[in-house]
Amino acid sequence: MTARTFKEVCAHSLMRTVAGFVISLAFLMAFGLYLRARPILVTKPLEELLFHTVWNPSQGQFGLANFIISTIWVTAIALIIAVPLSVFTAIYLSEYAPAKIRNIARPVVDLLAGISPVVYGVWGILAIVPIVRDYLMPFFSEHLPFFPFASDNYTGFCTLTAGIVLAVMTFPIIISVTEEVVSRVPFELREASLALGATKWQTIKLTVLKKARPGIIAAIILGVSRAFGETMAVLMVAGCAIQGFPRSIFDPAYPLPALIANTYGEMMSVPLYDAAVLLAAFILLLVTMLCNIAGWGILLRTERRGM
Amino acid sequence: MNTPARPHIMTEHLTVHYGRQRVLQDISLAIPDRQITAIIGPSGCGKTTLLKSFNRLIELQENVRVSGKVLVDGENIFDPQIDVTRLRKKMGLLLQRPQVLPMSIFDNVAYGRRIHGCKNRRLLGEIVEKYLTMAGLWDEVRDRLHGPASQLSIGQQQRLCLARALAVEPEIILCDEPTSALDPASTQHIEQIFMELKKDYTIVIVTHILRQARRLADHVLFLYLGELVEHGPAHRIFDTPQQARTRDYILGIIS
Numbered sequence: 001m002t003a004r005t006f007k008e009v010c011a012h013s014l015m016r017t018v019a020g021f022v023i024s025l026a027f028l029m030a031f032g033l034y035l036r037a038r039p040i041l042v043t044k045p046l047e048e049l050l051f052h053t054v055w056n057p058s059q060g061q062f063g064l065a066n067f068i069i070s071t072i073w074v075t076a077i078a079l080i081i082a083v084p085l086s087v088f089t090a091i092y093l094s095e096y097a098p099a100k101i102r103n104i105a106r107p108v109v110d111l112l113a114g115i116s117p118v119v120y121g122v123w124g125i126l127a128i129v130p131i132v133r134d135y136l137m138p139f140f141s142e143h144l145p146f147f148p149f150a151s152d153n154y155t156g157f158c159t160l161t162a163g164i165v166l167a168v169m170t171f172p173i174i175i176s177v178t179e180e181v182v183s184r185v186p187f188e189l190r191e192a193s194l195a196l197g198a199t200k201w202q203t204i205k206l207t208v209l210k211k212a213r214p215g216i217i218a219a220i221i222l223g224v225s226r227a228f229g230e231t232m233a234v235l236m237v238a239g240c241a242i243q244g245f246p247r248s249i250f251d252p253a254y255p256l257p258a259l260i261a262n263t264y265g266e267m268m269s270v271p272l273y274d275a276a277v278l279l280a281a282f283i284l285l286l287v288t289m290l291c292n293i294a295g296w297g298i299l300l301r302t303e304r305r306g307m
Numbered sequence: 308m309n310t311p312a313r314p315h316i317m318t319e320h321l322t323v324h325y326g327r328q329r330v331l332q333d334i335s336l337a338i339p340d341r342q343i344t345a346i347i348g349p350s351g352c353g354k355t356t357l358l359k360s361f362n363r364l365i366e367l368q369e370n371v372r373v374s375g376k377v378l379v380d381g382e383n384i385f386d387p388q389i390d391v392t393r394l395r396k397k398m399g400l401l402l403q404r405p406q407v408l409p410m411s412i413f414d415n416v417a418y419g420r421r422i423h424g425c426k427n428r429r430l431l432g433e434i435v436e437k438y439l440t441m442a443g444l445w446d447e448v449r450d451r452l453h454g455p456a457s458q459l460s461i462g463q464q465q466r467l468c469l470a471r472a473l474a475v476e477p478e479i480i481l482c483d484e485p486t487s488a489l490d491p492a493s494t495q496h497i498e499q500i501f502m503e504l505k506k507d508y509t510i511v512i513v514t515h516i517l518r519q520a521r522r523l524a525d526h527v528l529f530l531y532l533g534e535l536v537e538h539g540p541a542h543r544i545f546d547t548p549q550q551a552r553t554r555d556y557i558l559g560i561i562s
């Protein structure tokens with residue numbers, strides 16, 4: 001073996017080791033969490049942990065349902081707001097905006113993606129909480145006092161606020177991935193549609209979006225996983241209290257990530273407490289991982305099909 | 308020049324710039340009705356640009372500037388009152404690589420009719436059959452009309468694109484090197500279809516294959532570096548070209 005091939009082999013195996021290490025880290029983490037959550041999984045049936053609403057660790061009651069429902073609420077609100085707005089923004093940017101606007105908007109969107117969640121949290125407290133408290137909540141409780149708007153939480157720290165802040169945080173990823181897949185639809189395909197006498201909007205709606213659909217779905221899934229796992233901003237604006245089953249978008253929410261961040265490390269003397277919180281972390285990791293795998297899987301598959 | 312019959316498309320002093328670069332220069336020509344006109348010339352001489360001026364697809368390019376006139380059926384297509392979708396409906400387009408739409412074979416052919424407002428399923432079914440037959444594809448796909456069009460072979464895809472273009476009932480078919488991505492058998496198939504279609508359609512075909520132009524064309528336009536060097540009946544261009552540059556190109560001296 002010459003020196004060069006020796007170096008080649010060394011470099012190869014070194015890189016393989018490092019890559020393998022980094023990739024297995026994710027699995028090790030999942031496995032570690034599972035091991036630490038196991039004590040509670042063997043003492044309590046899974047359905048009790050997932051579907052019971054009573055969270056009272058000192059009494060040995062570890063129902064995660066309220067936290068899970070909170071997470072779903074907050075994520076759903078975020079998506080209802082974020083998906084249409086960011087998909088339309090992305091379509092505007094890639095199809096209609098002049099190059100000048102596009103070239104400004106792209107880095108701004110990337111910048112938004114890089115801002116620390118704490119900043120979004122502060123912005124939520126300063127801007128969104130007052131709006132929800134002073135305008136939305138009074139308006140809804142006066143005019144639409146029924147599910148899912150009826151609430152007696154007048155603080156402004158609530159599910160809706162968290163959803164709005166999360167929506168703004170998921171904009172960048174949905175916009176940039178959607179914009180990318182939409183602008184990767186071949187120019188000739190648009191020509192083919194236009195040449196048949198289609199208008200620009202018909203072409204976008206019937207051909208471009210159809211072609212880009214898997215990519216847009218992937219973008220949304222990636223957005224979901226961001227909203228689902230986001231902790232800090234939610235912690236700051238969601239109210240983080242459990243007042244029974246969260247029924248209203250104006251009730252406080254207490255999503256899983258906030259639960260973990262708030263309680264892990266405290267009251268560790270309570271038996272099984274730490275296992276319960278780590279179970280929450282395990283669920284979170286699992287769902288986020290699945291979302292990411294699904295999202296990238298769809299993207300890669302459409303890429304391989306030659307989009 | 309002995310321009311035959313009624314011209315279907317005419318240009319008058321058509322000039323196209325991309326930014327500062329002039330790509331077509333003062334082109335005046337006439338394309339005869341219901342014949343096959345071939346646009347030939349070396350790579351980069353502006354053939355595609357000329358073709359896409361006819362249905363105003365050229366306007367999609369950035370920084371493009373067009374002056375002069377293009378008359379289709381005597382109407383100036385750059386007139387602001389012209390409805391561009393109506394104009395494009397008059398002209399089918401085949402591109403170099405077949406561009407099937409991301410939907411089923413049936414929906415591809417029905418696409419044009421649907422966007423122009425046809426919703427009747429039975430009628431659409433008849434249209435799809437009629438034009439797939441005309442494009443010589445019906446027998447090959449009749450059992451999988453609702454399967455994805457992207458699974459067809461490239462040659463079949465190009466015929467599907469032809470059926471799709473014919474289904475909006477155009478009068479003109481514009482083709483930009485329609486066979487350059489195809490194998491010889493598919494090429495021959497497409498050429499045969501063109502020979503039949505020219506009874507009813509005006510066909511404009513960009514090609515860099517001289518033999519193809521000889522086989523198909525009634526009328527030839529020779530472009531060189533954005534200039535229309537010579538045009539006329541095919542036999543005259545090929546047998547007794549008037550210009551030295553045309554002769555050199557046909558003999559394969561310039562390319």
Ligand SMILES: Nc1ncnc2c1ncn2[C@@H]1O[C@H](COP(=O)(O)OP(=O)(O)OP(=O)(O)O)[C@@H](O)[C@H]1O
Pocket residue numbers: 325328330348349350351352353354355356357368369515
């Ligand atoms: N969008 C564009 N922007 C700037 N220049 C362009 C653009 N499209 C084409 N050109 C230039 O215009 C000239 C003519 O291009 P065109 O595509 O019409 O040539 P062509 O005869 O079709 O060539 P080919 O046989 O290679 O297809 C070329 O020099 C090309 O580089």
Ligand SMILES: [Mg+2]
Pocket residue numbers: 354355356483
């Ligand atoms: Mg070309």
